[in-house]
Each structure stands twice: as C-alpha cells, then as structure tokens.
Amino acid sequence: MRFDILTLFPGLFDGYLQQSLLKLAIQNGLVEVNTWDFRQWATDKHQSVDDRPYGGGPGMLIGCQPVYDCVEAVQNEGEQPGQLVMMTPQGRQLDQNLVEELAEYDRLVMLCGRYEGFDERIREGLKPLEISAGDFIANGGEVPAMLVVDTVIRLIPGVLGDETSSKYDSFSHQGLLEHPQYTRPREFRGMSVPDVLLSGNHQEIERWRKEQSLIRTRELRSDLLDQQDELPES
Incomplete structure (x- = not known):
C-alpha cells in the first residue's frame, strides 16, 4: 500500500518512518510512504504558501495554488491516482470501521493542514475524504x-x-474492547493470573475472554454496546 503525505513539515516524519513495524513493512516492500512539501509548488521567491484570511481574523490560511499544484503532481507520480484524504476536525471521525475502509485502498494521498487550515476552495474543488482524529x-x-x-x-x-493479532484488538473483535491479558510471572505484588488461563482448557479460556471483554466494555465504554447482547453479571 502506498501513502503520499502532503505537508509543510515533511521532516516531522523522518523519525516516525524509521521505527518498529512501519520500518519493517517499508523494508519488506509491503508499504510505501512518500512525503511532499507544499512549498515545492510555491511560485514566488519566498516560497509562500499562506496568506491572511479575507474578512479578517487571526492566523493565516494555506492557499489554493500550491496545494492544487502539489496534489495534481503527486497524483500523476503513481501508476494510478490515490484516494485523496484531508485531515480536518470537521471530518468523519476515525474509528476501526473507517480504518478497515481505508485499508481497502491501494493508495492514500493525505493533506495535512497548518495554521488556521486550508482555503475552503481546496475542500470544494478537490473533494477529499475528510477525516478527523477526534474532537x-x-x-x-x-x-x-x-x-x-x-x-x-x-x-x-x-x-x-x-496475522490473527489485529482480529482481537479492541473494536475489531465484535466491536468490543479487548479482554485482559497476562504474561509471566504468575504472581506479582499480590496480583495473580486468573486460574482459567492456566487450565489448558481452550473452550473455557475463550468463554472467559469473551465474558471479560463484555464486562470491560460495559465498565469503560458502554456506548459501544448499543448493538450488543445483554451483558452477563460480573
């Protein structure tokens, strides 16, 4: 899968791209990540990309020309254009369902704003999928x-x-929070691993994990249970 990230600060991604699973995925050819600087498409000697908003107000807005030119150039870089995404507080909130939809694309081209955001005509003309990381x-x-x-x-x-790891993550497995998990030692500061996990009875372990997942969801995120069966008593 290919990600193209359009930003005023591509250097922010230098360390991120060199860490953990993402680094390995890039090395193994499973993921490609490119960063692009809007300033490369600025037309004046100062590489200006922002200006004051019409009507007054605080801050600066990223203007249309460098963004449009950048998007058009980047989209032409690949074998086929990607799904254009704009990161914005007004967008659809990122959740696991949306993540699963995004994973179906072969390529995502992502717009990262700064200052007071983008000129509205960027949203109107380019019609990106707008995504919010949260409120x-x-x-x-x-x-x-x-x-x-x-x-x-x-x-x-x-x-x-x-490959089964993501299936049991919170929100992925029946839309619930993940069950508690334990590793060695069996005893730590008066806290013990539940006996059922040491029993070797996989059917009982699976039943316990499902029950704990439901209980944890009820206690911490009851809003996720609108579509779920009635919880067992704890």
Missing part, C-alpha cells in the same frame, strides 16, 4: 496522518508477525 485541535494534520498510517498498516497482510 480536539492539533497543531497540524501531521500527527493525525501518522495515526491513520499506523492503524491502516496493521490490516495489511504480512505487516504483523501474527
């Missing part, structure tokens, strides 16, 4: 874009060491 304001779209990359690559075959 908060970040300094720019770069960290939300990293979040999209991080969540999507987990669903690409071959990226995870165990």
Whole structure:
C-alpha cells in the first residue's frame, strides 16, 4: 500500500518512518510512504504558501495554488491516482470501521493542514475524504496522518508477525474492547493470573475472554454496546 503525505513539515516524519513495524513493512516492500512539501509548488521567491484570511481574523490560511499544484503532481507520480484524504476536525471521525475502509485502498494521498487550515476552495474543488482524529485541535494534520498510517498498516497482510493479532484488538473483535491479558510471572505484588488461563482448557479460556471483554466494555465504554447482547453479571 502506498501513502503520499502532503505537508509543510515533511521532516516531522523522518523519525516516525524509521521505527518498529512501519520500518519493517517499508523494508519488506509491503508499504510505501512518500512525503511532499507544499512549498515545492510555491511560485514566488519566498516560497509562500499562506496568506491572511479575507474578512479578517487571526492566523493565516494555506492557499489554493500550491496545494492544487502539489496534489495534481503527486497524483500523476503513481501508476494510478490515490484516494485523496484531508485531515480536518470537521471530518468523519476515525474509528476501526473507517480504518478497515481505508485499508481497502491501494493508495492514500493525505493533506495535512497548518495554521488556521486550508482555503475552503481546496475542500470544494478537490473533494477529499475528510477525516478527523477526534474532537480536539492539533497543531497540524501531521500527527493525525501518522495515526491513520499506523492503524491502516496493521490490516495489511504480512505487516504483523501474527496475522490473527489485529482480529482481537479492541473494536475489531465484535466491536468490543479487548479482554485482559497476562504474561509471566504468575504472581506479582499480590496480583495473580486468573486460574482459567492456566487450565489448558481452550473452550473455557475463550468463554472467559469473551465474558471479560463484555464486562470491560460495559465498565469503560458502554456506548459501544448499543448493538450488543445483554451483558452477563460480573
């Protein structure tokens, strides 16, 4: 899968692209990530990309020309154009269902805003899929874009060491939170691993995990249970 990230600060991604699963996925040819600087398409000697908003107000807006030219050039770089995505607080909120939809694309071209955002005509004319990382304001779209990359690559075959891992993540398995998990030692500071996990009875273990997943979801995210069966008593 290919990601093209359009930003004013491509250097923010240098360290991120050299870490953990993403680094391995890139090395193994499963994922390609390219960063592009809007300033490369600026037309004046100062490489200006922003200007004051009409009607007054604080801050600066990223203007149309460098963004349009950048998008058009980047889209022509690949074998086929990608799905254009704009990271914006007004977009569809990122959740696992959306992540699964994004993973179906072969290529995502992601717009990262800064300052007070983009000129409205960028949204109107380019018609990107608008995505929000949550109900908060970040300094720019770069960290939300990293979040999209991080969540999507987990669903690409071959990226995870165990292909079943993503199936049991929170929100992926029946839309519930993940059950508690334990490793060695069996006892730690008066806290013990539940006996059922040491029983070797896989049917009982699966039943316990499902029950704990339901209980945890009820306690921490009851809003996820609208479509779920009635919970067992804890």
